[in-house]
Amino acid sequence: MANFARSGEMAFLKADKINSEIFSLTYGAMVAQIMKDYEDIEEVNRQLDRMGQNIGSRLIDELFAKTGIPVSSNFMETAEVIAKVGFKMFLGITANVVNPTPQQYSLTFRDNPMVDFVELPDNCANLRYCNLLCGVIRGALEQVQIKVECHFVRDMLRGDETNEIQVRFLEQVRESALDQSFA
Amino acid sequence: MIGRSERMCSAACLELMHAEMVSYFLSARETRESAQKEMERLGFRVGQKLAERYTKDYGRITEPMEVLRFIFSDFWPVVFSKPPDSLTTNNNSLYYIEDTDFRWTSKISVTSRTTLEDASYFLTFPCGIVKGAFAALDVDADVKADFQETPSRCLFTIIFKGKAIPTR
Numbered sequence: 001m002a003n004f005a006r007s008g009e010m011a012f013l014k015a016d017k018i019n020s021e022i023f024s025l026t027y028g029a030m031v032a033q034i035m036k037d038y039e040d041i042e043e044v045n046r047q048l049d050r051m052g053q054n055i056g057s058r059l060i061d062e063l064f065a066k067t068g069i070p071v072s073s074n075f076m077e078t079a080e081v082i083a084k085v086g087f088k089m090f091l092g093i094t095a096n097v098v099n100p101t102p103q104q105y106s107l108t109f110r111d112n113p114m115v116d117f118v119e120l121p122d123n124c125a126n127l128r129y130c131n132l133l134c135g136v137i138r139g140a141l142e143q144v145q146i147k148v149e150c151h152f153v154r155d156m157l158r159g160d161e162t163n164e165i166q167v168r169f170l171e172q173v174r175e176s177a178l179d180q181s182f183a
Numbered sequence: 184m185i186g187r188s189e190r191m192c193s194a195a196c197l198e199l200m201h202a203e204m205v206s207y208f209l210s211a212r213e214t215r216e217s218a219q220k221e222m223e224r225l226g227f228r229v230g231q232k233l234a235e236r237y238t239k240d241y242g243r244i245t246e247p248m249e250v251l252r253f254i255f256s257d258f259w260p261v262v263f264s265k266p267p268d269s270l271t272t273n274n275n276s277l278y279y280i281e282d283t284d285f286r287w288t289s290k291i292s293v294t295s296r297t298t299l300e301d302a303s304y305f306l307t308f309p310c311g312i313v314k315g316a317f318a319a320l321d322v323d324a325d326v327k328a329d330f331q332e333t334p335s336r337c338l339f340t341i342i343f344k345g346k347a348i349p350t351r
Contacts, residue, residue, distance in 0.1 A: 016194040016286070022262055023197045025232055026308075029225040030204050037211060051203040058199055090193045113192050117232075132200075 004080050007067045008088030014066070015089060020113035028118055031129060041126045048128070052135020053142070059090060060140035073144050075169045079105045082137060082167075095165075104168040107137075110156065112163060120157055128152050134165060145173045194264060194286065201287060205304050219307045226311020227318065233262060234319035247343065250320045255280060258316055263287060263309070267339075278341040281331075285309075289335035302334045313339065 031048065038044050063086055064071055072078065083095040087109065095109040114130055128134075134150040141148050147170040154164035205222065212218035237258060244250050251270075260266040264286040272278045288305045291297070306328040317324040323345040329338050 012193070016264065017191040018194045018197055018264055019189040019261060020192040021189060021236070022229075022233065023192050023200070025229045026197065026204075026225075027200060029229050030200070030207075033221065033225060034207070047207070051200070051207065054203055055196075055199040059195065062195055090196050092190060092192050113190060 004069075004084040005088075005094070007069055008085040008094065011063070011066045011085065011089035012092055017092075020092065021116060024114055024116045024118070027114055027132070031127075035124065035127070041124055045126075045128045045131045048131040049135035049138070052132035052137075053139035054135075055132070056136035056139025056141075057143050059086070059136065060143045063089065063140075071144055073146060073172065075146055075148075075172075076100055076102055076105070078141060078144070078146065079107070079167070082140070083107050086137075086140070098164070102169065104166060106153070107165045107167065108154075108162050110162050112156070115157055118157065125158075128155065129157050130155070130163070137165065137167060141167075142173075147171045147173055198287065198290065201305070201308060204308065209304060215304070219304065222304075222307040223311035223314070226308040227315035228311075229308075230262075230312035230315025231319040232315075233312070234258060234316035237261070238320065244320055247322050250317060250322045251278060251341070253320070254313065254316055262312060262316075276343045278343075280339040280341065281337070282339070283331075283336050285335055285337040288330075288337065291334040293334060299330055299334065303328075303330065305334070306330075306337065310339070313341075317341075 034044050034047050038047065063069070066089065067085060069081060069085065072081070079097040079100050083097050087093050087095045091113055093109055093111045093113065095107040098106040098108050112130065114133070118129065120127065120129065128151070130152065134152065138148055138150045149168045149170055151166055152164065153166045154160035154162055156163050208218040208222050209215065212221065238244060238253070244253055255267060255270050259280070263282065265284065267280045267282040269281045270278065271281070287309050288302060291302045291305060293299055293302060310326045310328050314324060314326040317326070322343065325342040325344060327340045327342070330336060331338055
């Protein structure tokens with residue numbers, strides 16, 4: 001586990017970086033626009049998740065390429081890699097793995113550069129502002145043949161004391177089946 | 184240097200998110216023109232906010248020429264990850280900022296399926312950012328950008344409207 005933390009630190013040190021406020025302001029502008037486009041807030045959440053999925057499928061390649069961590073399709077092992085390497089090398093923060101079982105685990109984190117300067121208006125109680133992150137995790141794990149369901153169960157923007165993303169194992173996808181779906 | 188003490192995140196996150204934004208607008212809008220218009224508007228708001236934040240401890244910049252210098256030497260390196268390569272002008276109202284390794288587009292590969300024209304949609308949001316930064320500093324400017332043969336070489340054209348830049 002210490003190794004993962006170190007790999008994450010090293011990868012973050014070496015990465016091309018930008019001020020995170022450019023990222024958070026850009027993300028905020030995009031969320032606001034999607035909210036204008038869709039009246040249904042659940043549809044906004046879905047759009048953010050879908051965008052995240054595409055991003056995650058690209059980020060995981062970078063994670064493996066930059067850290068040399070071996071590709072693993074073991075669900076429980078992915079928790080630490082996401083929490084200590086993925087979160088660190090891309091967002092500069094780390095998450096904690098809570099209650100890992102072969103069926104599900106939670107990732108908790110308090111610090112989150114995505115929400116700097118964000119104040120949610122009153123009329124969007126059901127908005128999962130950072131739902132992009134769920135999509136990123138889902139998209140990344142899909143690349144290692146693991147299908148998961150992923151959602152926010154606690155959200156500091158909505159008054160919770162921490163952020164918690166729950167990742168639930170659905171199935172292991174056989175590589176041949178994946179190949180077929182891309183054929 | 185402005186924004187030096189701010190916290191950082193990986194540039195890859197921003198690049199990929201920007202790419203998702205571009206594809207969202209191109210598929211959600213009926214015409215490419217309206218997609219571009221909205222991306223520029225979004226960039227404008229982001230650029231405005233960034234410039235406001237970055238100039239808050241800076242003293243007041245009033246002269247358009249100072250604003251241009253601020254955008255070129257202070258704002259650009261922070262927002263676009265590296266200093267631009269050159270600033271040139273052909274007359275009093277047209278200025279060119281050249282960036283030969285523009286990080287927001289330098290990873291796009293132009294193939295038979297992705298043309299340079301497709302790639303040009305990736306310049307709309309950054310143009311909006313620059314335009315918004317000028318606006319935040321009370322300079323009314325139009326900003327356009329073109330690729331110079333490859334998606335990493337970009338030439339931004341700044342067209343001053345209203346307040347003319349005095350020649351020195």
